[in-house]
Amino acid sequence: MRDAFTRVLQRLAAEDPNLLLVTGDLGFGVLKPFWEAYPDQFINAGIAEQAMTGLAAGLAREGKTVLTYSIGNFPTLRCLEQIRNDCAYHDANVKIVCVGGGFVYGSLGMSHHATEDMAILRALPQVTVFTPGDPAEVEAVVPVMIRTPGTCYLRLGRGGEPTLHQAPIENYRLGQGLTLRPGRDIALLSAGGILTQTMSAAALLAQKGIEAEVVSFPTLKPIDRELILALGRRFPWLVCVEEHTVIGGLGSAVCEVLAEAGSPCRVCRIGMPDVYSSIVGTQQYLRGRYGMDDAAIARRAEELLQSTEEAQP
């Protein structure tokens, strides 16, 4: 996803000299092609995320489109108030980019686990939140984000994720959920890089004769309300999968939509329970450990369907 991001960004930077990328002294290897190609549009603000974000707001107030870039919680929680007051309240054209959503930096420890960012950024008024699930979604949402006025948050995974969409996504519109796999029995909803696990969970379920529909939400806010309500009419259960706390992210957003509409559809939230992980490990290890790898998602979906059948003999 990182590489798709820099590829698209270079294209957009060529088109618009007012597009600036500000890093908090991170992105070695990832951003190098950008700073070599567009040195005048690249700023290293040092290890000073609060000032980086304020600086971006000031640049944006003067007509620039500014991306701030860092990893994990550094571009978000470390400078949350600058995002809230200086960027969002001022409708500043600042696009906050995080590499390492979820457990990408799992082995580095709790400080580097970005597992509350979606909820916290989603709670801020005048902030649009993008959670692409694969490189194709990154290619689709980044130009939309740059065109979207005001403050946005882009949560990326790592480098080297597989492309899950069969074809490039044409004409992506802000707020659109995307169906990757049609299904009949249950729906798996996913936001962010955990889409790989969600897709392979659907494949595991198919081996057992369960047809799961898979829907990705490259925009978390505004959420695709109509699509969620339509899914709620078709399926008894919506299983929401996110590499993030179950509080305040995708699962919560889906619950809000369904409950407010009076939908009888039930929701299962798969994600981090309300804890920090003091255990370290690879991203895949931690996903397994916290019940959000493909096998765990498939197992949970199967249990949900069984419980529904038992309740309605």
Place this chain on the structure above:
Amino acid sequence: MTYTEKIHQGFTHPIDTADPRTLAWLIRRHGLEMTHLSRGSHIGAIFSLAEIMATLYARVLQVRPQEPDWPGRDRLILSKGHAGAAVYAALAERGFFQVEELKTHYADGSRLSGHVSHKGIPGVEFSTGSLGHGLAVAAGMALAAQKDGQTHRVYCVLGDGECDEGAVWEAALIAHQFRLDRLVAVVDHNKMQSLDFCENTLSLSPFAEKWRTFGWNAIEADGHDVDALESAFDQARQNAGTGKPTVIIAHTVKGKGVSFMENNILWHYRTPQGEEYDAALKELEAQRP
């Protein structure tokens, strides 16, 4: 009698708000009235800033009240947003909006929040209130101007207590690194903060030296002497081209202008009511220019 008539009585009209002494007096007079009407706080900080804001708006800033978004304007961010009444008063007296609106400060439904807000208020560049934010934003504005080859200046007024915030020093590093020599910070150095004197809280001294070691050009001036301030701003202007940002450390007295408020920590929060309001008004009237 309207609010405006009450404040302006005793002046020969039209009032010469281009005179920084007159404007400073009006800022104090409004500060007293606005905090009295609203039962609001921070009169000490408003009084401490009066000459700084008056010098900026009367003598220094290139701004157009009838065209507040003029692209060539100098930018001013009041980073110590709790003294927002001083900005509102200066803007209203300089013709950016109606003086009468000042009476709505803090009121239900008002756009004049206690901490300065830009929303819908002509002439306010940026909203602040949480300390330590303004200098980085000002640096961003100055960097944009530098990139675009524009020649306006960006001013940022900070409090000394505000300099406890690490983000101020992050921004100071950035401004130095990017050679933002059209950025001018002014610190209202009244030596007091919320609960106590700075020296008893987090000591800032040697203050000018701190800025110099961060690569800034530091000028010290009497923050209640409008001529000294104007001269400091002139020096800051001449500094463009050196690659160094400038800080003016304006030595001030918190609560300046009312004897019982001066250097008294109580008046960071206390609102002037009853006999205290009357006594303060009497002292201000005696200083009318």
